[in-house]
Amino acid sequence: MNAFLKRVWIALAATLIVSLAAVVLPDRVQIDDNGRVHLGAPLAKPSGSASAPVPEPEPTSPALTRDEVDKAIRTAVRAAALDPEQGQSTAPPGSNVNRTGWTAVLERAAAQSKMKAICADLERQGWVLNPNRDGDDAARSYKRGGWYLLVHTRGKTQAPSDTLSDSQTDLTMTGLQLNLSDVPLPEMPLPEITLRMR
Template identity: 75%
Template sequence: MNALLRRVWIGLAATLIVSLAAVVLPDHVQIQDDGRIHLGAPASTPSPSAVAPTPESTSPPLTRDAVDEVIRTAVSAAGLDPEQGRPTVAVGASMNRTGWVAVREKAAAQSEMDTICADLERQGWTPNPNGDRPDASRSYKRGGWYLLVSTRGKTQAPSTTSALTDSQTYLTLTGLQLDLSDIPLPEITVRIG
């Protein structure tokens, strides 16, 4: 009985890990019809039912300074002053992370987020439709960077910020540089039962 429970728990844990990976990195996780899960580069012969991921624009790798400028431009396009918000990562603290956050009225935050997202697409950022919630968060990728645009309520507020009123929320842009192309990931088959 213990061996069966152990196999069930291992199967559940593997399924959870793969599911999370599929949401965060949809281009690097393919689940085939036969139950095989491929991590890493797309399989050489994808099944006919597999949906091809949206190709990323062929842009050179971006620097943190370039991503900071992208964020400032998108925030300005939404009619906001980038200086009214604050960076989420100190300048020079990390070259592969950046971000911006501002307290906004809930009534305006959604349209501001929509405008920011439209400007990111105008700047050549590729949207990632997997796992996004259009009313709360959207993610984009370009030049080795991933950007998450979100509105966060006060229950998810960063601990270093002031308290929000019931009519306020946080408008946040978070950038993270990831390069997973050099990491060889094995093929994993998950079977339960």
């Protein structure tokens, strides 16, 4: 009986994890009608007619290197009339090829317009705004070439710091490389469970 309960709990935990992943990253994790999990690009739905053309998959941008993401960040910062050298890297060169970023302290009154200018230039460079966000004024996330880039401002109330005055805030860009299609997901049959109500 203990082995059966253990299998039930493992199955429930796996289902919960996959369901949360499908909500957080709907463009990377899909669950089909049969309950099978697919990682990577969305699955093409079978057409009703054999002669009907199969829809083309959505074009994806080529994979970017960390150096290319760093260059995109510096270009966007310059487009906002800021000097990249006045800020600092959140991941020094050579520390991690899958993570990068830039941050600077700005006057709160100017931070919002600078962030909008940065976001406009990222979109000009081909970065795609995350459709799951509603274009929040305090944070926006983008994706391109296997990278996710979060641009946000945070005040002293969200990140207490002795270095920030009440009129200052942080403007931060955080880049993270994710490739969920390379993560193997073992096929695990779920046990059949029958509940009887008395």
